[in-house]
Amino acid sequence: MNEAIEVTLARWKARIDGELARVASNGIALPESLRDAVHYSLTGDGKRIRGLLVMASYDALGGTRDASQLAAAVEIVHAYSLVHDDLPCMDNDSLRRGRPTTHRAYGVAAATIAGVAMVALAVTQTVRAAESLGLAPATSRKLVMVLMQASGATGMVGGQLMDLENEGKVVSVEQLEAVHRAKTGALIAASLTMGGLAAGGSKQAVDDLARAGESLGLAFQIHDDVLDATSSSETLGKTAGIDAALSKSTYASTLGVDAARQKGDKLVADAMGSLKAAGLHNGPLMELARFVAARQS
Amino acid sequence: MNEAIEVTLARWKARIDGELARVASNGIALPESLRDAVHYSLTGDGKRIRGLLVMASYDALGGTRDASQLAAAVEIVHAYSLVHDDLPCMDNDSLRRGRPTTHRAYGVAAATIAGVAMVALAVTQTVRAAESLGLAPATSRKLVMVLMQASGATGMVGGQLMDLENEGKVVSVEQLEAVHRAKTGALIAASLTMGGLAAGGSKQAVDDLARAGESLGLAFQIHDDVLDATSSSETLGKTAGIDAALSKSTYASTLGVDAARQKGDKLVADAMGSLKAAGLHNGPLMELARFVAARQS
Numbered sequence: 001m002n003e004a005i006e007v008t009l010a011r012w013k014a015r016i017d018g019e020l021a022r023v024a025s026n027g028i029a030l031p032e033s034l035r036d037a038v039h040y041s042l043t044g045d046g047k048r049i050r051g052l053l054v055m056a057s058y059d060a061l062g063g064t065r066d067a068s069q070l071a072a073a074v075e076i077v078h079a080y081s082l083v084h085d086d087l088p089c090m091d092n093d094s095l096r097r098g099r100p101t102t103h104r105a106y107g108v109a110a111a112t113i114a115g116v117a118m119v120a121l122a123v124t125q126t127v128r129a130a131e132s133l134g135l136a137p138a139t140s141r142k143l144v145m146v147l148m149q150a151s152g153a154t155g156m157v158g159g160q161l162m163d164l165e166n167e168g169k170v171v172s173v174e175q176l177e178a179v180h181r182a183k184t185g186a187l188i189a190a191s192l193t194m195g196g197l198a199a200g201g202s203k204q205a206v207d208d209l210a211r212a213g214e215s216l217g218l219a220f221q222i223h224d225d226v227l228d229a230t231s232s233s234e235t236l237g238k239t240a241g242i243d244a245a246l247s248k249s250t251y252a253s254t255l256g257v258d259a260a261r262q263k264g265d266k267l268v269a270d271a272m273g274s275l276k277a278a279g280l281h282n283g284p285l286m287e288l289a290r291f292v293a294a295r296q297s
Numbered sequence: 298m299n300e301a302i303e304v305t306l307a308r309w310k311a312r313i314d315g316e317l318a319r320v321a322s323n324g325i326a327l328p329e330s331l332r333d334a335v336h337y338s339l340t341g342d343g344k345r346i347r348g349l350l351v352m353a354s355y356d357a358l359g360g361t362r363d364a365s366q367l368a369a370a371v372e373i374v375h376a377y378s379l380v381h382d383d384l385p386c387m388d389n390d391s392l393r394r395g396r397p398t399t400h401r402a403y404g405v406a407a408a409t410i411a412g413v414a415m416v417a418l419a420v421t422q423t424v425r426a427a428e429s430l431g432l433a434p435a436t437s438r439k440l441v442m443v444l445m446q447a448s449g450a451t452g453m454v455g456g457q458l459m460d461l462e463n464e465g466k467v468v469s470v471e472q473l474e475a476v477h478r479a480k481t482g483a484l485i486a487a488s489l490t491m492g493g494l495a496a497g498g499s500k501q502a503v504d505d506l507a508r509a510g511e512s513l514g515l516a517f518q519i520h521d522d523v524l525d526a527t528s529s530s531e532t533l534g535k536t537a538g539i540d541a542a543l544s545k546s547t548y549a550s551t552l553g554v555d556a557a558r559q560k561g562d563k564l565v566a567d568a569m570g571s572l573k574a575a576g577l578h579n580g581p582l583m584e585l586a587r588f589v590a591a592r593q594s
Contacts (some may be wrong), residue, residue: 022331031459084413089405109388112409113458116381119416127438136432144441152330152417161410162328191563294419 003281009052015068016051017043020075023125036227037106037114038121041083042076045097047295049220049288050191051075056284057195057209060275069129069197070143073122074191077151080118081160081187083111090164110242133198143194150190159183163248171249177218180251184224185217192216208278212289215271220292222264225250226257227295268293302580306349309581312365313348314340315419317372320422334411335418338380339373342394342425344592346517346585347488354492354506358570366426367440367495370419371488374448377415378457378484380408387461400450419444430495440491443464447487451470456480460545468546474515477548482485482514489513505575512568517589519561522547523554565590 011196024042051071067152086101090204094104103111126147130140149155159182166179192213196206229241229252236257243250272289321339333503348368352380355364383390383398384405391401400408423444427437446452456479463476489510494501507590525540540547 032456033462034455034458038450080413084409087409089409093376109461110458112381112384112386113454115451116413116416116448117454118379119413120445120454123420123445124442124449127442137438140443141434141437145421145424145439148417148420151413152421153335153414157410157414157417158328158331161331161407164406165328165330 002283002287006058008284009287012052012055012068012071013048016055016075017120018050018170019068019072020079023072023076023121025127033106033110034117037063037102037110040105040112041079041111041118043098044079044082044099046075046079048075049266049292050078050187052284052288053213053216054195054198056279056288057192059195059198060280060282060285061129061196061201061205061209062107063133063195063199065133067133067195067198069193070126070194071133073125073129073147074119074187074194076122076125078187080115080122081151081156083118084115084157085160087111089265094280098127115205119272122151130198135198137202139197140202142197142288143236146190146193150186155182155186155190155252155280156184166249168247169249171254173251173254176249176254180218180221181214184221185214188217189213205278205280208280212271212274212278212280215250215267216289216292219264219267219271222251222260222267223292223295225252226260226264229253229257265293283287299580299584302584305581307586309325309349309352309365309368312363313345313350313352313368313372316365316369316523317376320369320373320418330403330407331411331414334407335414337402338376338399338408338411338415341379341396343372343376345372346589347375347484347587349585350485350488350510350513350580351492351495351552353579353585354489354577355580356492357577358493358496358498358502358506360430360492360496362430364430364492364495366424366429367491368488370422370426370444371484371491373415373419373422374444374453375484377412377419378448378453381412381454382457384408385434387457403479416448419448420453420533423509427495431585432495436494436497438458439494443490443494447483452483452487454483456483463546465544466546468551470548470551473546473548473551478511478517479569481518482511485514485517486510501573502577505571505577509568509571509575509577512564513586513589516561516564516568519548519557519564520589520592522549523557523561526550 017039020042024039052076054071054074055067082096083102085091086096087103093101100113123144126143127140130143131160151157159179162179163183192209193206196209268289272286275285317339321336324574348371351368351371352364379393380399382388383393384400390398399411420441423440424437427440448454456476459476460480489506490503493506522540552560565586569583572582
């Protein structure tokens with residue numbers, strides 16, 4: 001990795017982590033157990049890929065301020081999705097990034113409620129971030145719409161339920177793709193879109209970012225499937241092999257590990273090609289795309 | 298009840314119901330089970346008190362358009378809260394308004410996910426309602442903030458968890474009041490606030506509405522406790538006596554039924570007095586306040 005880019009991404013990640021820690025400790029008054037469950041869920045270890053994509057696309061479109069507050073809003077939605085994904089009625093997982101899952105640590109009711117509180121928090125965080133970036137109220141409104149559409153029934157949570165319903169079924173590659181475009185792709189595409197909107201990008205540029213984000217999001221999920229099938233729990237920091245244990249169809253089980261990996265790589269190459277063609281290939285954005293293809297955990 | 302007001306409220310309720318049915322059938326693409334669970338949860342029978350309060354306060358501050366889209370946004374949040382309140386990890390209830398609860402009808406995972414999808418939907422609905430009312434983006438932003446702050450950790454869902462945590466404990470009246478101000482009061486206060494903001498009310502008028510809403514919301518919950526303790530499941534359309542079964546401290550168990558009823562009535566009188574003093578005593582708003590005190594189900 002180019003060292004300067006590495007330093008930039010590390011600095012951005014530290015800012016996002018700092019913002020998440022600040023939000024987790026602020027303004028969440030009652031009750032204590034809810035505050036603790038939200039704090040625990042927001043401050044878990046993570047790569048902050050979605051937040052970094054917000055900051056990279058903001059930067060690629062010429063944004064000059066610190067977009068870490070906005071980046072944190074997307075990470076709050078992502079953190080919520082992990083909390084609910086792990087619930088007993090969903091994947092029933094007990095380990096996440098090397099720690100007990102939120103419901104294991106705080107109980108199912110607190111985890112369920114903390115998840116919803118985090119969605120509400122992500123919305124207020126988006127509005128506040130837009131204010132601190134000096135954006136017009138109309139842009140703030142757009143950011144909220146993009147984030148909620150990506151999170152809701154037609155996006156992430158719709159994908160979560162489709163994913164659950166596919167357990168134990170033989171699923172076609174097309175059906176898998178529909179699930180993952182919704183479950184993972186929508187929020188990753190939203191991250192790029194939101195960074196672009198916040199930077200005041202043209203409709204064309206924001207559309208280009210969104211399209212690249214969709215490819216990147218699908219690639220991310222494909223590599224996730226491959227990693228689940230090929231890694232140890234220790235490397236992943238979460239339970240490995242859980243897809244097979246849940247009889248879940250994945251890209252790895254449906255296409256085979258090698259073909260899945262190739263498909264993921266091709267999607268990343270497509271995304272990078274589109275970004276380049278659109279003149280949106282700043283260093284951090286390209287580096288994050290490369291990371292999606294190459295990551296080991 | 299004054300017949301003209303009765304007709305007005307019935308007409309408004311029909312509009313809110315129509316809007317909820319429209320939203321429930323639109324734009325929630327995938328998967329089918331999620332669409333069905335959301336539709337089921339949004340179109341259950343209900344009094345739409347919160348939505349009617351939005352329309353009444355909009356009207357009281359001189360709003361002249363149809364605010365039923367905005368009213369529906371608040372009702373979507375309320376409907377979500379019922380879905381999650383009934384979950385096995387919460388009150389574990391099987392009957393709601395004479396029908397099986399959403400998780401009984403569609404399973405726990407679908408109900409959990411449908412709830413979150415409804416929160417996201419309430420946000421996009423608020424933004425769209427503000428647009429259709431011709432409001433400035435800054436007002437749209439305020440409406441979103443008010444709704445999410447009332448729904449989140451410091452409001453409704455914070456109150457839900459405090460309520461759960463109080464099960465089996467002896468709780469003081471002050472603690473009960475804190476729970477119910479958050480769990481029920483916050484969204485009712487938000488309903489009045491949102492109607493006032495949408496109508497372009499002054500800060501003073503909107504604050505007066507919010508304060509009256511807080512009293513009214515607490516009164517609503519106190520009467521709910523009294524009804525749970527004194528009614529049959531048939532009259533309520535939901536399981537009666539569930540508070541006692543869950544060893545929940547309520548106003549009825551803590552103060553006794555008569556004193557609780559008196560406290561509720563006094564709060565309603567206070568709210569009506571404040572509204573009158575502020576010149577905000579239009580017919581529907583007063584009628585809704587009276588209804589809170591007198592309702593039988």
